[in-house]
Amino acid sequence: MARITYIEHNGTRHEVDVKPGMTVMEGARDNGVPGIDADCGGACACSTCHVYVDPAWVDRLPARDPMEEDMLDFAYQPDPERSRLTCQIKVTDALDGLVVQMPERQI
Template sequence: MVKIIYVEDNGQTHVVDVPRGASLMEGARDNGIPGIEADCGGACSCATCHAFVDPSWVDRLPAKQPMEADMLDFAHEADPIRSRLTCQIKANEGLEGLILHIPERQA
């Protein structure tokens, strides 16, 4: 398990154990984290699992693939550096303690 920290727009923090290999969207969905809607179920065909990566983690994540970058165009107030789709990031030991900030609303 990998500890991921989800921070709601109102500041409420949730520390969740996400199974290795599961997406961070699955971790949020399976633990009832508010604000991660995951309408497409992880197919990278919506932007409702959008989150802002804490600045201290931006350089430690795998690069965005073109499909993810395209979908982020539909995310609410996307940030070119910090915005990611949580369905596209898999939990692994290198992400222990990752902090994700959930936007005020999804697309």
């Protein structure tokens, strides 16, 4: 299991255990974390699961693929370095301690 911390824009923290093989989006959805809508169900066809990755984790995650890069163009206030779509981050034990913060609002 990987413990992932989701921080809402208002500062509310949700620390949850997520099974390896799931995505960070599925971990939020399955644990009732508000603010990650995932309207497309994880198909990388929207940007409603957009988050900012804690700076300490940016270089520790796999690189964004071109499809994720394209969808981030539709995210609310994307950050060129820290923005990720949680549906594209597969959980592994190495992600234990990952911290992500939700933007002020989702589209």
